[in-house]
Every structure is written in C-alpha cells, then in structure tokens.
Amino acid sequence: MPAKILPPPLKPGDLLRVIAPSGALREFDSFYQSIEIWRSRGYQIEVPPEITDKWGYLAGNDQNRRQQLAAAWKDPNCRGILCxxxxxxxxxxxxxxxxxxxxxxxxxxxxxxxxxDITALLWSLYNVGISSVHGPVLTTLANEPDWSCERLFNLVEGRTLEPLQGKGWGNGVATGILLPGNLTVATHLLATPFQPDFAGVILAFEDVSEAPYRIDRMLTQWRLSGNLAQIKGIALGGFTACEPPANVPSFTVDEVLRDRLGDLGIPVVADLPFGHDKCNAALPVGQEVTLDGDKGTLIIRNS
Structure with a gap:
C-alpha cells in the first residue's frame, strides 16, 4: 500500500481553523491555553462562535458539527484543522x-x-489518500511536555521526527504504513464503509477507561474478523485508566494485550509514548514507518 499524500508543511502566518466534531467542550482553560501555544508559534487561529454549543453530550447537532468540518475543509485560505x-x-x-x-x-x-474520537475522521481521510496527524487536541496540548509539543510542530512544519522507544515483544522488524488510532473507535469502524484496507499496515492503538474484559472483547473481534492477518506489526501506546474493577476476578490490561496480540508472529512494540496520559507523541497517519520488535523502536522513515 503506498503512503498517503502529505499536506504541505505549515509555516508561521498560516490560518488554522478550530472545529468541535465530537464531544461538548468542557475543559475551557486548557483549550484556550493550547490555542495560545499555536498562536505563539505565529499561526492565525480562527475559533467559530459555535465552539461552545452543546446538544446532549455532543458539541452541537450532527448537521452543525458536519458544517464546521465542511467549512474548514473547503476554506481555500485554511491550511490546517485543529480539533x-x-x-x-x-x-x-x-x-x-x-x-x-x-x-x-x-x-x-x-x-x-x-x-x-477523532480517529474516525483521521481514518476516513486516510481512505481518500490524505495523511493527517494523530496527536494532541486543543484540550490536551497545553498539558503535553515540551518535547511532545515540539514533535507536533516538527511534524506539521516538515522536520525530522525522532524515533519513539517502547518495549519490544520480539518477532523482528517490519516496515509498513502507519495507521494510528483509538482502539474503541477503530473497532467500531470495522465492517463499515470507513474500514480501511489493512494490507501492509502497521497499526498503532491506544485507549482510555476501558476495563480489561472490554479490551479483550475488542481485540477478539479484530482476531475473528481476519483483519489482523493482513497487518505487518502493532505499536501500542498508553492504555490509561484501564485497570480491572476492584474485587472482581480479572486479567490486567497488559495480560490481555499479551494474550490477544502476542501470538500473531509479527513485531509488537508496547509502552510507546502516545495516548491519553502523560504524553501523546504526534504520529503521522498513512506514512511509512519501521517497527522493530526486538529493539522496541518506532521510526518514521520518510520524515
């Protein structure tokens, strides 16, 4: 599978538009702090007045959220979209x-x-041939360590990305197209028109607030679907707040991941620094990477 088209590098002065395509905005301090981080780099940031809309747990009704995305995507002056x-x-x-x-x-x-939750949009865009960024949203960027913020700007501004170090489970080295996302959201795209072609892909998964038995259920679905037979490797980030319920017999989430993914005969690297906790290293969606299951590294090859 060929790598996807990489948008032109961003540069100070470019216009970026903010959208809220998912849940209602609640973390206002971190949201505005993150906008200031982008502005401090010289970017023009346009925030729509409906950014604070609420419709139940959503940031406005479906049509309004869809229109936000459409307006940003169709704006010829806009060079990037910040979720x-x-x-x-x-x-x-x-x-x-x-x-x-x-x-x-x-x-x-x-x-x-x-x-x-933005995984659904990243994977949808991947399906039409465009690379994007699996990285901090505006309610989390302000809480990232400096190196993670700098990595995000290095990615979108066209500079080299440092390899990420995790814990290798063995099975050698694989090169493929990186497809990162949230495990729960990605699982719910299976058997829909938005399921990607997984041939030659290196999956990168993270998740939050999912009990081990639910992680088990999702990974078992991936196994039974046959999709894991097509991939070349798996990179695992943080599985935050995924501890078993108190006083209930359970595997740990690490035991579940080992059980469901450790026998696939492909490189797996765990404990990589991306996800919902501590740091969320930016990853390109749809670009070639090398995953070393022996050394525990993830290298972006064409950065």
Whole structure:
C-alpha cells in the first residue's frame, strides 16, 4: 500500500481553523491555553462562535458539527484543522459526509490534527489518500511536555521526527504504513464503509477507561474478523485508566494485550509514548514507518 499524500508543511502566518466534531467542550482553560501555544508559534487561529454549543453530550447537532468540518475543509485560505477535543460524535458526522468534490483531496490537502474520537475522521481521510496527524487536541496540548509539543510542530512544519522507544515483544522488524488510532473507535469502524484496507499496515492503538474484559472483547473481534492477518506489526501506546474493577476476578490490561496480540508472529512494540496520559507523541497517519520488535523502536522513515 503506498503512503498517503502529505499536506504541505505549515509555516508561521498560516490560518488554522478550530472545529468541535465530537464531544461538548468542557475543559475551557486548557483549550484556550493550547490555542495560545499555536498562536505563539505565529499561526492565525480562527475559533467559530459555535465552539461552545452543546446538544446532549455532543458539541452541537450532527448537521452543525458536519458544517464546521465542511467549512474548514473547503476554506481555500485554511491550511490546517485543529480539533477541540474527543469524547464521542465524529462517527455520527461521517454519515452523508464526502471529502470531495469542492476541495480536491489531491490538489488542496490540509492538515487535520486530533486523536481519540477523532480517529474516525483521521481514518476516513486516510481512505481518500490524505495523511493527517494523530496527536494532541486543543484540550490536551497545553498539558503535553515540551518535547511532545515540539514533535507536533516538527511534524506539521516538515522536520525530522525522532524515533519513539517502547518495549519490544520480539518477532523482528517490519516496515509498513502507519495507521494510528483509538482502539474503541477503530473497532467500531470495522465492517463499515470507513474500514480501511489493512494490507501492509502497521497499526498503532491506544485507549482510555476501558476495563480489561472490554479490551479483550475488542481485540477478539479484530482476531475473528481476519483483519489482523493482513497487518505487518502493532505499536501500542498508553492504555490509561484501564485497570480491572476492584474485587472482581480479572486479567490486567497488559495480560490481555499479551494474550490477544502476542501470538500473531509479527513485531509488537508496547509502552510507546502516545495516548491519553502523560504524553501523546504526534504520529503521522498513512506514512511509512519501521517497527522493530526486538529493539522496541518506532521510526518514521520518510520524515
């Protein structure tokens, strides 16, 4: 599978638009602090007035959230889209959604940056041939360590990314196309029109607030679906707040991951620094990487 089109590098002065395609905004201090981080780098940041809309647990109704995305994507002056937060809701706006025709995905690509629930949009964009960024949203960027913030800017501004170090489970080295995302959101894209072609892919998964038995259930679905037979490797980030319930017999989440993924005969690297806790190292969606299951490294090859 070929690597995806990488949008042109961002530069100070570029216009970036904020959208809230998922959950209702709640973390206002960190949200505005993160906007200031982008502005301090010289970027123009446009925040829509409806950013504080609420419709139940969503940041506005589906049509309004879909319109936010469409307006940002079709704006010829906009070079990147910053997602406010995750939560839930981006899969809902994929109904009746098309990245084309008004903004050609091959002629006018732009950066889309987010993680967690934004996985649905990242993978949808991947399916039409555009690379994006699995990285901090605007409610989390201000809490990232300096090196993680700098990594995000290095990625979108076209500079080299340092390899990430985790714990290798063996099975050698694989090179493939990186497809990072939240395990829960990605699992719910299986058997939908937004399921990617997994041939030649290196999956990168993280998750939050999922009990070990639910992680087990999702990974078992991946096994039974046959999709894991197509991939070349698996990179695992943080599985935050995924401890078993108190006083209930259970495996740990690490034991579940080992049980469900350790026998696939492909390189697996765990404990990489991306996800919901401590640090969320930016990862390119749809670019070539090398995963070393012996040394425990993830290297972005074309950065």
């Amino acid at each position: 406010a937060r995750g939560g839930f809701g981006s899969t809902r706006i994929l109904e009746n959604w098309h990245w084309q025709p008004e903004s050609s995905t091959s002629e006018n690509p732009k950066w889309l940056i987010g993680f967690s």
